[in-house]
Amino acid sequence: MENKEDFFQRPYKYVSKYSISEATLIFINSLSLIVASVLFSLIVWSLSWKWNAYIYFMHIKMDTLFFALPAAFLSLPMIYLTKFVQNNVKRILMLVAIQIVAAILLFTGYFLGTAYQLKYFNETLRLTGTIPTESLNVTLYRILEENNSTSESYDTIDHIQVKFKCCGVQNKDDYIITPMSCYISNKNDIREIFPWGCLRMIKENVAWHQNITLSITQIFLLMYFFHMAMVLTVFISNHFKWKDIENKR
Secondary structure, eight states: OOOHHHHHHOGGGTSOSSOHHHHHHHHHHHHHHHHHHHHHHHHHHHHHHHHHHGGGTEEEEEOHHHHHHHHHHHHHHHHHHGGGOTTOHHHHHHHHHHHHHHHHHHHHHHHHOOEEEETTOOOOEEOBSBOOHHHHHHHHHHHHHGGGTOHHHHHHHHHHHHHHTOOSSSSGGGOSSOOGGGEEOOTTOOOEEOOSOHHHHHHHHHHHHHHHHHHHHHHHHHHHHHHHHHHHHHHHHHHHHHHHHHHHO
16 A cells, blocks of 8 residues: 555646646746846845945945845755645745745844944944935035045045946036046047936935845845745645545545
8 A cells, every 4th residue: 555655756647637726836936946046146136236336425334235145045055945845844844944934034134224323423323225415415525625625535436436437426516627437438538427416316326225135135036935825825725635635545
């Protein structure tokens, strides 16, 4: 007499190779793997951008993505493990535990949010939407004022203008002599100046990255809950399928 383990390993002897719920789970696994890989790449890219661009005018002390990154890393083996848990209670409990850890990481990052400290300010602020205009304005003008006094500050304002494709704090009128970093690179050697000030471009960039961060967290949470629901559905379906076959014997 074939045992329960054999039944789940070779269900096609009794019914079709895959039930509707199992076929759906295979599809969800494939889709989840693609989504998780894309989101993982977005997290790495966003963190890299922030470390390279924001360092010139602020220090990020806490970021939601610090928690989303390990949660995303957990999702990759978790999706693979799903194929082994349909008929094993211990393995499904292991999967649930991983899901819970990932969800806790995401919720923690979501509620802690992003904490940052602007240059020349001692206060640590919590990012809500984007950086306050007044505080960022003061920071950028302080950097601009020191532009002619130290080479370090000169490099700083140049890096900011190149990274954010901007000129000055408000616009090019903040300069008496426009620096080369204000000019748009053009293959035809036509010298054009970035029309936007760095205050506007930085605020827009920070707001965009903040929206990306929150969206990544929300999508991961939805994916985890939906994925877990599908795993439990298949587990329960297989359990009752086995019970039904046992009762008929």
